[in-house]
């Protein structure tokens with residue numbers, strides 16, 4: 001079955017009213033199978049409520065939710081929940097259970113023996129990049145990042161086609177977060193689950209999402225589409241202001257820098273003048289020098305990277321020349337800022353289909 | 357000392373009776389308190405309540421107040437009065453062991469209900485929510501998650517109830533119920549200090565030993581807590 005072609009989860013006219021407020025209003029949304037769909041939006045706009053209606057932690061006031069075409073009310077709530085992994089912000093681990101026992105929770109609830117549950121837990125620790133030595137620790141003895149990995153492992157243990165994640169990485173520092181995001185993308189590529197991911201961080205949304213639903217006040221979906229579409233053509237002023245003022249550069253994330261020429265380091269005409277790129281023994285860039293001064297280099301452009309990477313490598317370089325590197329980090333050549341700007345302009349024109 | 361050696365079997369029997377009256381009411385009282393407290397404990401759990409959430413929260417508060425206050429009121433009844441009054445209700449003899457044990461259990465309930473309510477309310481609502489979200493059904497969630505997590509607060513209350521019950525047992529001696537307290541009444545009547553001292557030492561010993569045992573058991577059951 002081709003990924004993204006069928007709907008894993010479908011909201012049909014779903015509303016949720018609380019005593020004093022309407023959290024979600026008449027939501028119609030089809031979440032494609034096998035993709036990462038991100039719910040993004042400002043605080044209080046009903047993202048969590050929408051997510052929790054999928055596994056019936058919240059019952060809708062009106063409307064229906066179909067899971068693989070079946071009304072989620074047709075399955076007993078506890079079975080429905082065991083059939084979907086759920087990861088939440090503070091990891092939601094059982095503080096009185098060891099890491100291994102936490103991961104094995106759902107298999108154990110489903111009657112798997114203690115031994116099998118444990119060996120499954122150890123496998124999953126490998127999958128999410130946790131040292132097996134942590135198996136006997138209690139959650140209070142873990143770092144925030146480790147706890148989140150345990151949360152993800154527990155959700156995967158359900159072997160479910162659907163994973164629900166509610167701001168799972170918002171309580172960890174930016175470095176760990178980037179790490180966890182990469183890991184999630186890698187996991188998704190190997191496991192092919194349908195993931196619904198809630199965040200209020202637009203950067204996280206465009207990094208992870210293959211589909212992004214931008215939620216506005218009152219649980220209204222202001223726009224639903226690929227991250228590129230949302231950055232390129234915000235449906236309205238709300239989306240435009242939410243995706244932020246630097247959406248121009250952010251959009252370049254989706255443009256390939258394949259057309260930007262990489263100038264060989266030994267070019268005859270030396271367009272970079274007196275600047276010299278220092279290389280270490282392995283041929284990796286090691287800073288720039290001019291006259292007798294040496295300076296730390298800028299960000300590197302990985303071969304095959306995006307136009308955003310290319311632009312940043314140019315802007316952050318002391319010489320104004322970006323350094324392209326191969327997969328092993330060896331310098332391949334240099335990028336000129338003019339070439340990058342030209343490529344960005346071509347990209348813009350081809351997107352909007354005007355000018356040229 | 358010589359008195360003690362000559363009366364070893366008598367003192368031994370009193371010690372046994374005292375132990376029985378110390379432990380049984382605590383077990384009975386705790387077992388009764390847990391469901392009562394669970395029923396009365398108020399917790400704001402997110403998302404679970406739909407329309408009517410606020411009025412249900414008000415009802416919960418009222419229920420909690422009633423139960424906790426009733427327990428507090430129970431505690432204000434003087435113990436001697438309870439020992440004497442209870443047989444009128446139960447139809448038991450005043451000096452029967454059943455009578456004492458039920459009376460003492462009531463005091464344990466009076467103390468433990470409050471502790472257990474606090475204990476259940478101390479459990480992080482987010483953890484319970486997470487347990488439900490991964491697929492626990494209510495009964496299993498109670499035994500496997502909620503109860504174990506309420507042990508730290510509950511054990512603290514249990515230790516207080518246990519120690520105060522151990523000393524309360526002696527009061528029964530005044531109306532002729534056998535326990536180490538009998539050594540006090542007897543010693544006073546005969547103006548025989550040794551007997552009184554033996555009683556005090558043994559009661560203190562029971563209190564220390566049982567308290568340590570409960571503390572130890574609680575420590576084992578709460579290994580998961582971070583200790584600083």
Ligand SMILES: Nc1ncnc2c1ncn2[C@@H]1O[C@H](COP(=O)(O)OP(=O)(O)OP(=O)(O)O)[C@@H](O)[C@H]1O
Nearest residue numbers: 018021023042043044045046047048049200402403
């Ligand atoms: N259990 C509840 N009882 C009453 N109101 C609620 C409840 N849960 C959510 N709400 C309200 O519903 C609205 C949407 O809440 P929700 O948690 O879905 O927002 P969110 O988009 O996840 O926000 P955040 O980014 O802050 O997590 C809010 O106005 C909130 O106050």
Ligand SMILES: [Mg+2]
Nearest residue numbers: 047048049166
């Ligand atoms: Mg939320």
